[in-house]
Amino acid sequence: MRYNFSILISSLKVVYGEQDGIKTGQVLLNYNEHEVSGTSVRDGSQTGTPVLTLLADKANYPVNLRFGVPKITSNEKIIMASTFHTVFAFSCQLSPQPGSSGIKAMDCGSYKFFCFQSPTGTKFICQTDTKVTDERAEAFLEKCYEIYSDYALKNPFYSLEMPIRADLFDIHLKSSIELVDRPLMRS
Amino acid sequence: MVVYNLYILGKNGQSLFYREWLREQSSNLSRDEEDKLMVGLLFSLSNFAKKMSSSPGTGVFKSFNTSKYKLHYWESPTGIKLVLNTSTDVEPCHDHLSTLYHHIFIQTVVKNPLVPLTEPINSSLFVTKLDAFIKQQTFFQD
Numbered sequence: 162m163r164y165n166f167s168i169l170i171s172s173l174k175v176v177y178g179e180q181d182g183i184k185t186g187q188v189l190l191n192y193n194e195h196e197v198s199g200t201s202v203r204d205g206s207q208t209g210t211p212v213l214t215l216l217a218d219k220a221n222y223p224v225n226l227r228f229g230v231p232k233i234t235s236n237e238k239i240i241m242a243s244t245f246h247t248v249f250a251f252s253c254q255l256s257p258q259p260g261s262s263g264i265k266a267m268d269c270g271s272y273k274f275f276c277f278q279s280p281t282g283t284k285f286i287c288q289t290d291t292k293v294t295d296e297r298a299e300a301f302l303e304k305c306y307e308i309y310s311d312y313a314l315k316n317p318f319y320s321l322e323m324p325i326r327a328d329l330f331d332i333h334l335k336s337s338i339e340l341v342d343r344p345l346m347r348s
Numbered sequence: 349m350v351v352y353n354l355y356i357l358g359k360n361g362q363s364l365f366y367r368e369w370l371r372e373q374s375s376n377l378s379r380d381e382e383d384k385l386m387v388g389l390l391f392s393l394s395n396f397a398k399k400m401s402s403s404p405g406t407g408v409f410k411s412f413n414t415s416k417y418k419l420h421y422w423e424s425p426t427g428i429k430l431v432l433n434t435s436t437d438v439e440p441c442h443d444h445l446s447t448l449y450h451h452i453f454i455q456t457v458v459k460n461p462l463v464p465l466t467e468p469i470n471s472s473l474f475v476t477k478l479d480a481f482i483k484q485q486t487f488f489q490d
Binding site for chain 2: 244263267
């Protein structure tokens with residue numbers, strides 16, 4: 162196996178040599194049964210062992226490495242949310258017709274992306290596969306809005322613009338996601 | 349089904365060409381500012397689409413719709429970006445944009461040695477061919 166890694170500050174990333182379903186841009190997630198965090202393996206020791214020293218040692222082979230898409234950190238989530246916010250505003254401005262809303266649906270080839278904005282400006286966003294129709298996604302996002310207003314906004318312990326931590330909200334959200342998924346599985 | 353306007357943007361985001369057919373609202377921005385806004389929008393959206401994708405290299409931004417219009421986007425391997433705005437009931441016209449690029453843009457603009465691909469296009473041949481192409485599409489209506 163030949164992979165070239167580049168060491169970023171936080172992770173080991175494949176930069177060259179796509180092979181066996183492993184693509185460039187993926188990062189190392191597991192070393193044998195241990196999880197890899199950053200560039201070191203969490204093997205029980207306090208600081209962890211650097212992956213590259215383990216890989217350099219012949220005695221450690223064969224090894225089982227699992228690659229995957231890097232997890233999105235909460236910092237990145239904020240960046241993406243603000244990117245979307247600007248793009249949403251741009252799309253209203255560039256409209257060739259008067260009175261346009263912002264982006265409602267987006268087609269990205271391998272997946273789709275939907276956004277619903279409530280009258281107060283809260284955005285509900287979901288990412289789906291290509292089989293989900295616009296109507297169904299829209300209905301789902303409206304349902305999310307309903308759940309949000311029922312179980313988050315009406316909750317006296319919830320303060321606006323803060324992360325939602327309410328069990329009832331999670332339960333109802335989960336069941337409505339299952340409702341969207343089910344008819345798809347049958348077809 | 350209505351076609352509103354078309355933008356052609358160069359590799360580094362310079363505006364090469366703009367044409368509108370049935371645009372109902374002209375924006376309050378100048379031509380130059382609007383082009384810059386469009387470049388910014390596309391740049392952010394392509395990056396966003398790439399980042400959101402679950403496997404690297406698969407998320408390619410193709411189109412979006414709002415309540416009033418639909419934006420179709422196609423990018424050539426050399427970085428020329430075609431953007432077509434239509435009404436929302438138009439089917440995805442990714443293929444039409446690539447045909448437009450291959451049969452009209454390449455033939456009349458790229459193959460013209462006197463036109464650098466960083467300057468705005470002033471070719472009347474290109475404009476007539478483009479007009480004819482857009483008007484023959486099933487989704488174009490007067």
